[in-house]
Amino acid sequence: MQLPQIRLQSTMAKIAIETVPAKLEIQQPPAELEIEQSPARLTIRTTPSKLTIDQTKAWEDMNLEHIFRRIEKFAEQGYNDWLDGLARVSRQGDELMRIEDGGNPIAEQAKENSETPMYEFNIGWVPSPFSVHISYTPADVDIRFEARKPVIRARTHPPVIRYMPGEVAIRLAQRPSLHIDVVI
Known part of the structure; x- marks a missing residue:
């Protein structure tokens, strides 16, 4: 079916x-x-260093001083010798004035005036130690720096969408x- x-x-x-x-x-x-x-401002001030060497004493020790100093020294020495001679002549005159006190002042004065003095000399250094004087002043540097900030101007633009x-x-x-x- x-x-x-x-x-x-x-x-x-x-x-x-x-x-x-x-x-x-x-x-x-x-x-x-x-x-x-703006550029920064920089200021530098310098005081120069100074070196001083004084060798006057060393030259004097070597008998090589400046002519003006030598003339001054000899004038002073001459004046002192004149004063010493004046004192000696005055003393000897006083001794002769008191000849009656005794002694032999004429012979003593003749001996004193005729003899050269004895000079003593030991070891010496020419020039003498520490006769050169050195003085040094270091330089002084003063640095001043002034920074200036930048001036920034910005204008933004919105996005275009x-x-x-x-x-x-x-x-x-x-x-x-x-x-x-x-x-x-």
Whole structure:
């Protein structure tokens, strides 16, 4: 026995989606920037160093002093010798004036006036130690520095934004269907 058959034939629905993507454009104009930098101020003051070497005493020790100093020294020595001679003549005159007191002042004075004095000399250094005097004053440097801050002027520009929204279109590309057949 043959039974009737029911045949179902269906078609699914299809959806079509069409999209137009969104567009976003961003442009950033550069900022305007002005910078002024004044130069720093630098001041340097220097006091020069000073070196003094005094070798006058060393030259005098070697008997090589300056002529003006030599003349001054000889004049002083001559004056002192004149005073010593004056004192000696005065003393000898007083001795002769008191000849009656006894003694032999004439012979003693003749002996004193005719003999050269004995000079003593031991080891000597020419020039004498530490006769050269050295004096040094170091240089003095005063440095002053004044920094100046920069002057900065900046103008910003806002970004330029262009936005185009996207679109979505939805439609039915294929309609659903159901077909029913009965086969005997």
